[in-house]
Amino acid sequence: MIYKIKFTHCKYIMKQNSNSSKKSKTKFVFVVGGVLSGLGKGIVTSSIGAILKAGGYSVTAVKIDPYINLDAGTMRPTEHGEVYVTDDGGEIDQDLGNYERFLSVHIPKRNNITTGQVYLSVIEKERQLKYNGRDVEVIPDIVNEVKKRILECTNGYEFTLVEVGGTSGDIENLVFLHAVRELSREYPSINVMVTYLPYLKNVNELKTKPTQHAMSKLREVGIFPDFVVARSEIGIDKPRRWIISKRCFIDEEYIIDNPDLESIYTLPLLFEKQEFAEKILSKFGMKKDIDLLEWKKYSNKLRNATKELKIALIGKYVSHGKTEHADVYLSVLESIKHACAHKGIRPKIVQIQSTRFEEEPADAVLKGFDGAIVTGGFGSSGIEGKITAIKYLRENNMPFLGLCLGMQLAVVEYARNVCNMGGAHTTEVDPETRYPVIDILPEQKELLKNKKYGATMRLGACLAVLKKGTIVSKLYCAEEVFERHRHRYEVNPEYIEELEENGIVFSGSSPDRRLMEFMELPAHKFFVATQAHPEFKSAPLNPHPLFVGLVKACLK
Ligand code: GLN
Secondary structure, eight states: OOOOOOOOOHHHHHHHHOOOOSOOOOEEEEEEEOSOSOSOHHHHHHHHHHHHHTTTOOEEEEEEEOSSSSSSTTSOHHHHOOOEEOTTOOEEOTHHHHHHHHHOOOOOGGGEEEHHHHHHHHHHHHHTTTTTTSOOOIIIIIHHHHHHHHHHTOTTOSEEEEEEOSOTTOSTTHHHHHHHHHHHHHSSEEEEEEEEEOEETTTTEEOOHHHHHHHHHHHHTTOOOSEEEEEESSOOOHHHHHHHHHHHTOOGGGEEEEEOOSOGGGHHHHHHHTTHHHHHHHHTTOOOOOOOHHHHHHHHHHHHOOOEEEEEEEESSOEETTEEOSSTTHHHHHHHHHHHHHTTOEEEEEEEETTHHHHSOHHHHSTTOSEEEEOOOOSSTTHHHHHHHHHHHHHTTOOEEEETHHHHHHHHHHHHHTSOOTTOEETTTOTTOSOEEEEEOHHHHHHHHTTOOTTOSEEEEEEEEEOTTSHHHHHHTOSEEEEEEEESEEEOGGGHHHHHHTTOEEEEEOTTSOSEEEEEOTTSSSEEEESSOGGGGOBTTBOOHHHHHHHHHHHO
16 A cells, blocks of 8 residues: 555645745756747656656746736636645646646645736835835836745755746736846756647658747846757657757757657656656756656556546546647646556546536436546536536445545435435535535625635635544545645535435535535445545556545445
8 A cells, every 4th residue: 555645734834935035045946938838847847846856856846827817716618627735725827737746745835826816016125115206117026926926935945946837938928037047046956948849740750940939039138048958759869859959059968858648647667768857957067866766656657557447537628629638637637647547547538528427318428437427626617517426436335536526416416316316416516406416605606696616615724534444544544634725615504414314424514514515425436526626636656545445445
């Protein structure tokens, strides 16, 4: 058994990061993008973190998002992808999830800096006369605010990775690049440019011209990369390495190859084949052995996995024109992969738009699957489809894991079909239902009435007390757990007794028993659901017990 989930309370994290008045002793690794976005800069940043951590260093990571929004909380998942939730309740860009998964640390919300946050605090300070009545300007005031925010994240860490979103040449990230340039001069730092080499079939070669242009754009703002990480479909070859070296003024050995990989979790190993950590350390005049044993074990498991499990991920935000969204349920997808690798299994995950269950019979849609996850979500579309799917999974003894809305709808389904409460619903979808088994949290009612949507849900790590002897407590091997939350509705306390009398076991609740956090059906092969989002705490080297539980049940 290797799942040792360390549930850390947010207060601990805040303490670690306070006291930023002294000059930071951290070393910076700045990661900036060239050519185009969506290259996996976050995975590169995370993997650099993993290899430095494997040298025994303490590492943290900061993500800069050049948008005006204060956070990702109010963004549509179909537009922005998953909204990641931190222990301290941040609704954040999904790259923070990658950092946590690769570094096995909990990262606080302040490590996500957006243009909106920076301007808001500068304007607030201006209103408080903190600039003594002088002109407040982009340079130096906005840049200084960015630097201050980055430095606040560094306390106690030997290395701070800073990933700047967007690509060189964007108007939006210019102030952030200026801040990077200044910090690079003031602190021991290196700069890494992640670029893309498009492969042109007709000439059968990788093209370097976009990289050359991106590099000159970076030099315009005074950033001279120490490393180029070259993303490509097929991997860089000698002639292209030579051209980049000559045209971008960078030694060949500092050009790191990063082709498409079957699993992102093998990138730290690929980096180390190229001695990336040693090269970074030598730039700081340092030397250390890098021990990637745990990552090697993980990659061996992936390589040796032969048996396949077919798992359905039933969600509301799956379709995207002709293609499928790849990152709306990113953490759920990754959690399934972590648990499967842990059990030596190759997962075949199929994302199913829940409305399909409103059009086709459930047995046709779920034929051939070993188990299913019903994900979180908001609003009324696709809800009946999810309820139909849950009913099928329950009645056919198929392994089921419900996440947040997935748990709420499992309660609705049970109330309707087992407890004889026809038309039972969540008041989020049907405010007039006769049986409001899921209802809004009292404190949330006021907030919605006053249109306070941003950062107002029940957010972040909350303590749950687990009932002894339940499936959930056995999986966690614990009596108390911290899991992350993001919701406004809950199991209506007025119905708990009746639901329990009819067979639902609420296996975990808030310490005052007011909020039901986990439920299960003991007679079922595996029917477990939680009001929380356990997917935000799973890591490749530390798979989450609920997902491991689901995979084990699917194997039976
Ligand atoms: N919409 C539901 C609520 O707000 C569930 C939220 C979620 O799945 N994250 O409670």
